[in-house]
Amino acid sequence: MKWIDMVLVFALMGVMSLIGNTIGYKLPLAEAAIGYVIMMAITLIGILLARIVPFKLPMVFWISIIALLSTSPLSPVAKPIIAYTSKIDFLALCTPILAYAGLSVGKDLPMFKQMSWRIVVVALAVYTGTFVFATMIAEVMLRVEGLI
Amino acid sequence: MAVLRNWKIHVFALIIVIISELIGTKRIPLGPGVLLFLPMLYAMIIGGIISWPRLKAVKLDEMNTASTILSLTALMLVTKLGVIIGPSMAKLAQSGLALSLQELGHFLGTVIFGLPIALALGLGREAIGATFSIDREPNIAIIAEKYGLNSPEGRGVMSVYICGTLFGAVWLGLLAGYLAALKVFHPYALAMGAGVGSGSMMAAASGAIKAVFPEHANDILMYAGASNLLTTIIGIYFSLFVSLPITEYLYKVLKPILGRNADKAAGEGVSK
Numbered sequence: 001m002k003w004i005d006m007v008l009v010f011a012l013m014g015v016m017s018l019i020g021n022t023i024g025y026k027l028p029l030a031e032a033a034i035g036y037v038i039m040m041a042i043t044l045i046g047i048l049l050a051r052i053v054p055f056k057l058p059m060v061f062w063i064s065i066i067a068l069l070s071t072s073p074l075s076p077v078a079k080p081i082i083a084y085t086s087k088i089d090f091l092a093l094c095t096p097i098l099a100y101a102g103l104s105v106g107k108d109l110p111m112f113k114q115m116s117w118r119i120v121v122v123a124l125a126v127y128t129g130t131f132v133f134a135t136m137i138a139e140v141m142l143r144v145e146g147l148i
Numbered sequence: 149m150a151v152l153r154n155w156k157i158h159v160f161a162l163i164i165v166i167i168s169e170l171i172g173t174k175r176i177p178l179g180p181g182v183l184l185f186l187p188m189l190y191a192m193i194i195g196g197i198i199s200w201p202r203l204k205a206v207k208l209d210e211m212n213t214a215s216t217i218l219s220l221t222a223l224m225l226v227t228k229l230g231v232i233i234g235p236s237m238a239k240l241a242q243s244g245l246a247l248s249l250q251e252l253g254h255f256l257g258t259v260i261f262g263l264p265i266a267l268a269l270g271l272g273r274e275a276i277g278a279t280f281s282i283d284r285e286p287n288i289a290i291i292a293e294k295y296g297l298n299s300p301e302g303r304g305v306m307s308v309y310i311c312g313t314l315f316g317a318v319w320l321g322l323l324a325g326y327l328a329a330l331k332v333f334h335p336y337a338l339a340m341g342a343g344v345g346s347g348s349m350m351a352a353a354s355g356a357i358k359a360v361f362p363e364h365a366n367d368i369l370m371y372a373g374a375s376n377l378l379t380t381i382i383g384i385y386f387s388l389f390v391s392l393p394i395t396e397y398l399y400k401v402l403k404p405i406l407g408r409n410a411d412k413a414a415g416e417g418v419s420k
Contacts, residue, residue, distance in 0.1 A: 005151045006220060012151075012158055013221045016165045024169035024187055039227045047223070060226050064377055067230020072237055085231045090358070090369055092169075093228055094188040094351040097221045098317060099164040101348055102195015103157055104215035107208060108310045109201060115307050118269040122262055122278050123311035127319055127344070129261025130282050131353065132327075134253030134375070135341030139333050141246035148334045 006047070010040045013096050021092035028087060035084035042066050154213045157206065161214075164194045173359055184325030184356045189318055196314075222347035229373025236370055243336070247374060250340045254379045255386045258282055259395050267406035273399070277304030280395040281387040283312060284346050290388050312346065320344065321352030328360035335361040339368040343375025345383050350376045 014036045021032050046063030053062070071078045142148040168187035176183045199206045233240060240247070262279035271278065277295070281287040283305050295301040320342075328338050335357055342353035354372035358365045
């Protein structure tokens with residue numbers, strides 16, 4: 001995807017997230033908007049790094065590194081970044097993302113109709129298994145270590 | 149400016165967001181727990197209804213655009229979680245052992261829970277592709293390379309992938325919200341569990357846990373984000389070198405035991 005398109009997509013998502021953020025979570029619009037622009041810049045820098053760094057690592061890795069460093073105790077601008085980005089609720093970001101996920105559902109429906117109910121049960125078991133087993137191990141380990 | 153050519157899809161998305169946020173979070177008691185409905189669940193469902201092929205409201209080209217936008221915008225969640233983790237890296241390091249070991253639950257939970265059920269339902273080698281991992285894009289690539297996508301294993305991985313795209317987030321959101329409301333598990337443990345390695349599923353699960361324990365909101369997102377990052381990055385290698393061989397082995401051992409009565413159904417396990 002071209003840079004101009006990526007910036008446009010993030011800007012559109014920003015408008016939707018900020019509207020949702022104001023309606024659903026009653027957070028201050030102006031500060032949230034600054035927070036969103038900061039996060040958008042971090043994301044774009046991460047994507048840029050993933051494209052120009054010669055050894056191949058996923059975009060998720062680079063974006064995480066930049067985001068982590070920007071608010072870590074090492075960063076001179078950590079305080080304002082934390083203050084502004086905290087004005088954007090995580091859930092307000094999720095709503096537009098899942099709206100697009102929903103709007104793309106139709107393309108998978110023809111194949112889904114070919115599938116038997118058995119595989120649907122198996123899929124639910126797979127998602128349940130990964131979440132529940134990890135939660136159980138985490139619960140045991142956090143208790144053993146006395147962290148909770 | 150190719151994104152703007154399909155402008156209708158953005159108008160739909162905007163309207164969906166406004167309606168979903170206006171409805172807001174709803175809690176419906178069910179048994180000992182609570183079913184938690186978040187705005188993002190309405191967004192997914194309303195979007196799904198609008199894109200229903202019968203309605204002809206959204207063209208295939210527009211659905212593909214929506215799908216591309218989905219994978220790009222999901223990166224904003226990674227950023228949001230990153231800026232939350234940053235200030236508390238020392239705290240996160242303290243729980244490093246728990247965080248690392250619970251990844252085994254993410255990687256092997258799919259097989260331990262999914263494979264016996266798949267075999268009991270009469271699936272053949274489809275079960276291997278279906279249950280060796282959470283079956284997102286990198287895992288499809290592994291199966292495609294090893295067996296090809298037209299093999300039984302390939303059909304298994306593709307079917308679970310599609311189920312995940314269609315209702316993985318809705319399912320995990322409801323499941324995580326319900327388990328959290330039972331107050332059996334600590335919110336930190338649930339948060340780590342929520343990092344299943346798919347952006348939308350992690351978002352739905354951790355969002356639900358956060359809604360049940362608002363006083364721990366930041367810590368929940370921190371643990372879920374860190375766990376999701378580990379699952380995503382290590383998961384590619386783990387599912388190739390460890391999970392897949394284990395699933396193959398367990399399939400050979402369990403198939404004669406669990407698949408005995410289900411032989412009639414074999415072959416129709418994935419398609420009707």
